[in-house]
Amino acid sequence: MDGSIGRDAHRETAVRRGSLLVASPEMTDPNFAETVVLMLDVDDGGALGIVLNRPSAVTVAEVLHDWRDTVAEPGVLFFGGPVSTEGALALGLLADPRDPPVGFRELYGPVGMVDLDTPVELVDGSLSRLRIFAGYAGWGAQQLEQEVARGDWYVVPSELVDLFRADPVDLWRDVLRRQPGELAWHSTRPADPDLN
Numbered sequence: 001m002d003g004s005i006g007r008d009a010h011r012e013t014a015v016r017r018g019s020l021l022v023a024s025p026e027m028t029d030p031n032f033a034e035t036v037v038l039m040l041d042v043d044d045g046g047a048l049g050i051v052l053n054r055p056s057a058v059t060v061a062e063v064l065h066d067w068r069d070t071v072a073e074p075g076v077l078f079f080g081g082p083v084s085t086e087g088a089l090a091l092g093l094l095a096d097p098r099d100p101p102v103g104f105r106e107l108y109g110p111v112g113m114v115d116l117d118t119p120v121e122l123v124d125g126s127l128s129r130l131r132i133f134a135g136y137a138g139w140g141a142q143q144l145e146q147e148v149a150r151g152d153w154y155v156v157p158s159e160l161v162d163l164f165r166a167d168p169v170d171l172w173r174d175v176l177r178r179q180p181g182e183l184a185w186h187s188t189r190p191a192d193p194d195l196n
Contacts, residue, residue, distance in 0.1 A: 015145070051079060055168060
């Protein structure tokens, strides 16, 4: 046994809307090394998600001025992934799940996408958290399934606390650390196991 949990049969591999993809320590693609990706859409045609732990140095006030007072701390744009980086997606958490605002599309529970073309005044007060992402991560049909099977990603459940952390620097390690069994060990594993 090589110690890689990426091929263990007992590990969850079904990617669903709302699940997290956690990059394995062997992930070498610089777009995804040590990332945590929230899955927004998964179907037979492919999958779409946003990287939760890549804040940029650009403030929301600089690029989407009207939304500056609505976003969660830190008030910066996050890199959602390498696809369509000139566009923006907004992830929101409802203050009251019984009262979604105009422009809100539910993903699961109180979490959903917010249409940034919606006037801010129609949304303000109805969300307890909002984060804006430049770009997204996308996979074609069967591409993500192949990457998971190869051991590039761990598929784990998300928790609300993962989505809007003020300091997302340790998100990758924290998500791994709370997983059962051997998967938690990877939170302390170096990228090059030979250095251990």
